Amino acid sequence: MPDSSGTAFLAVDALRKSFGPVRAVENVAFTLRRGEVMGLVGESGSGKTTVGRLVLRLVEPTSGRVVFDGTDLGALSGRQMRRVRKRMQIVFQDPFSSLNPYQRVGEAIEEPLIVHGLRGERAQRQERVRELLSLVGLRPAHAGRYPHEFSGGQRQRIAIARALASEPDFIVADEAVSALDVSIQAQIINLLRELQQSFQLTMLFISHDLGVVRYLADRTMVLYLGRIVEMGPTEELFAAPRHPYTRALLSAIPDPDPDRRRERIILKGDVPSPIDPPSGCAFRERCPFALAACAVEVPALRAVTPTHSKACIRDDLH
Amino acid sequence: MRADGGDPGLALGRMSDGPLNIRAGAAPSPVVDAQPVLRVSGLHVAFNGAAGRVQVVEDVAFAIPAGRTVALVGESGSGKSVTSLAVMGLLPTPAAEVSGRIEFRDGAGNVWDFARLTEAQMRGFRGDRVAMIFQEPMTSLNPVHSVGEQISEALLVHRRMGRKERREAAIRMLAQVGIPEPERRAAAYPHELSGGMRQRVMIGMALVCQPRLLIADEPTTALDVTIQAQILNDLARLQDELGMAMLFVTHDLGVVAEIAHEVVVMYAGQVVESGPAAHILKAPRHPYTRALLHAVPRAGVDRHRPLPAIPGMVPDPRHLPAGCRFHARCQHAMAGRCDAEPPRLESAPDGRTVRCLRWREL
Amino acid sequence: MIRHVARRVVYLLPIAVMTSFLVFSMLLLLPGDPTFALLGETATLQERAALRTKLGFDQAIPVQYARWVGHMATGDFGRSLRTQEPVADMLAARVPVTLELTVLAVLLAVVIGVPGGIIASLKRNGWADLFVSFFAMGGMALPYFWAGILLIRLFALKLDWLPPSGFVPLAQDPVANLKLMILPSVTVGISLVALVMRQTRTSMLEVLSQDYIRTARAKGVSRTRLLVRHALQNALIPVVTVIGLQMGTLVSGAVVTETIFSLPGLGRMVVEGIFTRDLAPVQAAILVIVIGVILVNLLTDLSYAALDRRIKL
Numbered sequence: 001m002p003d004s005s006g007t008a009f010l011a012v013d014a015l016r017k018s019f020g021p022v023r024a025v026e027n028v029a030f031t032l033r034r035g036e037v038m039g040l041v042g043e044s045g046s047g048k049t050t051v052g053r054l055v056l057r058l059v060e061p062t063s064g065r066v067v068f069d070g071t072d073l074g075a076l077s078g079r080q081m082r083r084v085r086k087r088m089q090i091v092f093q094d095p096f097s098s099l100n101p102y103q104r105v106g107e108a109i110e111e112p113l114i115v116h117g118l119r120g121e122r123a124q125r126q127e128r129v130r131e132l133l134s135l136v137g138l139r140p141a142h143a144g145r146y147p148h149e150f151s152g153g154q155r156q157r158i159a160i161a162r163a164l165a166s167e168p169d170f171i172v173a174d175e176a177v178s179a180l181d182v183s184i185q186a187q188i189i190n191l192l193r194e195l196q197q198s199f200q201l202t203m204l205f206i207s208h209d210l211g212v213v214r215y216l217a218d219r220t221m222v223l224y225l226g227r228i229v230e231m232g233p234t235e236e237l238f239a240a241p242r243h244p245y246t247r248a249l250l251s252a253i254p255d256p257d258p259d260r261r262r263e264r265i266i267l268k269g270d271v272p273s274p275i276d277p278p279s280g281c282a283f284r285e286r287c288p289f290a291l292a293a294c295a296v297e298v299p300a301l302r303a304v305t306p307t308h309s310k311a312c313i314r315d316d317l318h
Numbered sequence: 319m320r321a322d323g324g325d326p327g328l329a330l331g332r333m334s335d336g337p338l339n340i341r342a343g344a345a346p347s348p349v350v351d352a353q354p355v356l357r358v359s360g361l362h363v364a365f366n367g368a369a370g371r372v373q374v375v376e377d378v379a380f381a382i383p384a385g386r387t388v389a390l391v392g393e394s395g396s397g398k399s400v401t402s403l404a405v406m407g408l409l410p411t412p413a414a415e416v417s418g419r420i421e422f423r424d425g426a427g428n429v430w431d432f433a434r435l436t437e438a439q440m441r442g443f444r445g446d447r448v449a450m451i452f453q454e455p456m457t458s459l460n461p462v463h464s465v466g467e468q469i470s471e472a473l474l475v476h477r478r479m480g481r482k483e484r485r486e487a488a489i490r491m492l493a494q495v496g497i498p499e500p501e502r503r504a505a506a507y508p509h510e511l512s513g514g515m516r517q518r519v520m521i522g523m524a525l526v527c528q529p530r531l532l533i534a535d536e537p538t539t540a541l542d543v544t545i546q547a548q549i550l551n552d553l554a555r556l557q558d559e560l561g562m563a564m565l566f567v568t569h570d571l572g573v574v575a576e577i578a579h580e581v582v583v584m585y586a587g588q589v590v591e592s593g594p595a596a597h598i599l600k601a602p603r604h605p606y607t608r609a610l611l612h613a614v615p616r617a618g619v620d621r622h623r624p625l626p627a628i629p630g631m632v633p634d635p636r637h638l639p640a641g642c643r644f645h646a647r648c649q650h651a652m653a654g655r656c657d658a659e660p661p662r663l664e665s666a667p668d669g670r671t672v673r674c675l676r677w678r679e680l
Numbered sequence: 681m682i683r684h685v686a687r688r689v690v691y692l693l694p695i696a697v698m699t700s701f702l703v704f705s706m707l708l709l710l711p712g713d714p715t716f717a718l719l720g721e722t723a724t725l726q727e728r729a730a731l732r733t734k735l736g737f738d739q740a741i742p743v744q745y746a747r748w749v750g751h752m753a754t755g756d757f758g759r760s761l762r763t764q765e766p767v768a769d770m771l772a773a774r775v776p777v778t779l780e781l782t783v784l785a786v787l788l789a790v791v792i793g794v795p796g797g798i799i800a801s802l803k804r805n806g807w808a809d810l811f812v813s814f815f816a817m818g819g820m821a822l823p824y825f826w827a828g829i830l831l832i833r834l835f836a837l838k839l840d841w842l843p844p845s846g847f848v849p850l851a852q853d854p855v856a857n858l859k860l861m862i863l864p865s866v867t868v869g870i871s872l873v874a875l876v877m878r879q880t881r882t883s884m885l886e887v888l889s890q891d892y893i894r895t896a897r898a899k900g901v902s903r904t905r906l907l908v909r910h911a912l913q914n915a916l917i918p919v920v921t922v923i924g925l926q927m928g929t930l931v932s933g934a935v936v937t938e939t940i941f942s943l944p945g946l947g948r949m950v951v952e953g954i955f956t957r958d959l960a961p962v963q964a965a966i967l968v969i970v971i972g973v974i975l976v977n978l979l980t981d982l983s984y985a986a987l988d989r990r991i992k993l
Contacts, residue, residue: 441902445898449898449899457892458892459892460896461892461914461990462987463909475902475905476900509990523895523899524898
């Protein structure tokens with residue numbers, strides 16, 4: 001359970017990122033308590049991957065602030081940032097391209113220990129590598145092998161072991177289980193959950209798979225065209241979505257249970273271009289509930305309950 | 319359990335009411351043609367490579383009547399994609415060895431066994447009476463040709479149609495698959511379109527000769543859910559308009575529920591279970607199908623318990639376990655039985671099949 | 681499109697100025713004294729100094745360069761010190777020879793290299809593929825002078841099928857001209873043929889494994905259509921790059937080859953000029969070559985856009 005003292009472990013404020021004319025992320029703000037898992041959902045082009053990288057300062061924001069455990073990351077020098085970096089790690093989607101094919105698995109996991117000057121002695125480091133391998137469900141003997149000798153699920157375990165090597169307290173998981181087969185995906189989800197709980201990891205879990213987010217995240221935010229349109233406790237958000245986009249998104253998840261038939265909202269058209277988004281609410285052209293007023297100004301993210309907020313001017317929808 | 323019709327032009331499409339749709343096979347539909355468009359039986363596929371001969375598909379059988387959809391479900395390595403490519407005759411020769419029957423009934427009632435046709439004969443069917451769409455709409459379109467050209471190419475190849483007529487047909491097709499401003503889009507190149515539009519182009523390309531059989535290999539896997547919903551809706555509508563049979567390959571049982579009438583579940587190259595989609599999703603008989611259904615987190619799953627994952631991984635086709643191929647990962651496996659005796663695919667009286675020694679007890 | 685070409689040409693101007701200045705000054709820094717060639721060994725120091733002043737060789741290099749460019753701009757390319765022939769006339773006579781040689785070499789590369797590469801990619805690991813790989817390796821390793829001499833020995837001296845050297849202008853007698861040009865263009869083209877063949881093979885193999893090739897097969901297109909319409913058009917993009925990048929090498933090959941076969945081209949003009957310290961023709965010839973290579977690069981870029989619609993002009 002996340003720490004309930006209410007102090008923010010990670011605070012993101014008014015984060016913006018433009019790539020040339022493309023406004024990838026617009027005014028994103030949220031906070032995370034220590035040990036909390038935040039789900040970040042959105043479709044391609046929503047900016048969710050960019051948000052993940054901005055938070056880790058792998059990409060420099062155009063404006064806005066990221067405060068990590070009381071430290072403003074924007075104010076840090078390169079050297080100071082490196083010191084903070086060992087506490088923040090990322091796990092990527094593709095277990096095939098995120099590992100160097102010419103590097104033994106043991107070396108890949110040992111590298112962050114060397115980079116951050118942890119566990120000075122070689123023997124100690126290797127002991128730690130063995131420990132990490134067993135932690136993620138692999139055998140210590142696997143350290144001497146190369147990535148191609150492993151399946152996709154095993155590689156993702158290796159990537160997780162590497163991310164955990166520097167004992168981080170914050171992890172961004174960017175589509176970390178999306179490339180995996182169903183039966184393997186469940187194993188990795190369970191592993192992530194176990195590790196999150198036993199190390200009290202704070203996590204930003206980015207995924208287009210709403211089912212996975214629903215299972216793993218304490219709170220969830222929904223991104224559309226670079227803006228947060230809804231944010232709230234996961235159960236509440238999934239059970240009673242407040243924003244029309246969230247509703248459409250949730251209704252589009254195919255459910256294998258033949259008894260769970262429900263209203264299906266099929267959206268018109270594609271996500272608009274981030275170079276030239278519609279005026280006002282970026283979703284209005286596809287929204288079944290849009291009013292003339294929706295074109296006037298960008299709706300602000302506002303609280304509908306103390307824990308739940310949405311960026312939609314219509315309060316009459318239920 | 320697929321919605322019949324449904325107006326794609328409306329922002330709000332309603333799934334048909336009622337627990338089970340008639341087309342799901344709960345009650346036999348009176349319009350179903352007794353003679354299937356495609357009947358596959360005893361299909362085997364093996365690859366001969368540097369590492370020797372590997373059997374990847376073994377004794378697969380199913381049939382698809384006109385207007386109906388059969389879903390081939392499985393994970394990577396199950397042989398589902400190989401099966402679909404075998405039907406199209408698109409497996410690499412001579413590396414792939416295909417045997418068994420792939421019987422296709424054309425509009426005049428003639429039956430052709432694709433497993434016995436030459437490549438030149440097969441070419442006459444592909445893109446004309448039998449068409450296919452693929453998973454990655456970006457890489458599956460030729461980057462240097464306009465989408466109009468690509469859509470109408472089959473009309474040149476199979477119908478010898480002139481340039482102007484082809485252009486008009488491409489524009490009509492683009493409109494039919496729901497692409498706005500079809501005149502302008504026909505001149506566009508694939509990189510200028512979104513993922514969803516590219517998949518619509520793929521669908522238009524496949525349907526331009528009005529095939530009797532459409533094979534769709536994970537057509538929505540690379541798409542976002544809201545776009546997936548649009549595409550599934552459109553595929554169902556187009557199937558109704560053209561009355562074609564559809565073979566739908568997917569790993570997603572949720573998608574199966576949306577689109578399929580019948581399901582064939584594959585594991586390690588074999589069919590482990592088949593039957594009407596609604597029945598199998600509601601009450602799976604094979605432990606693998608059941609495990610697959612429960613391994614996906616979805617509404618109603620208890621967040622505070624671990625997901626019921628399937629331990630281990632899909633076996634290497636070069637070193638298949640003795641007995642049941644799933645036994646090492648199966649929570650119901652019985653030592654001395656499941657690891658010794660290979661189960662046969664049994665037919666139950668209700669028209670379903672299952673490959674498990676213990677299905678009656680479980 | 682026209683605007684794009686205009687912009688590209690404007691970008692090329694500084695490159696042309698820089699390269700021509702470099703070439704110009706490097707030639708002036710060559711050891712040796714042009715007055716020896718003009719006045720002979722016996723002239724006095726005073727006579728030499730007077731001539732140098734008259735010709736402007738005693739001025740600073742940038743000044744000489746500016747004057748040279750100024751003359752060029754008015755169409756005055758100067759005269760050969762040795763023969764007193766106007767450089768413009770020399771260029772007019774020699775540019776077509778080198779141009780023909782390079783065009784023939786590129787033609788050879790396209791006509792032999794592209795089909796050879798296609799066949800190799802289709803018969804992967806077969807005997808044709810083996811032959812192509814062997815030829816590609818050998819062709820790229822073969823130096824021009826060696827290839828030229830071998831060809832002369834075999835086809836001219838031993839078999840007596842073709843003349844060993846000499847030149848007849850194309851306009852005068854096309855048949856005799858082509859006969860004389862066969863061996864030189866093979867000499868210049870052989871490495872490009874090899875390179876193009878290998879590149880075509882590699883990119884065809886790459887393209888043939890793409891998903892859109894499978895899509896085209898799923899449409900039932902014929903084998904020829906599959907190869908030409910779907911595979912080749914994509915595979916040619918890197919081949920065009922290779923040809924464009926090789927133009928510089930090709931011209932340097934032409935310089936050597938013209939000497940071996942006694943062809944009166946730009947290359948010979950440069951070599952003769954350097955040996956006699958007759959710099960005006962050398963500078964003019966090199967400038968023509970530099971501009972030619974730059975223009976070919978422009979053409980290469982433009983042809984990408986025609987082949988690949990993802991590249992926007």
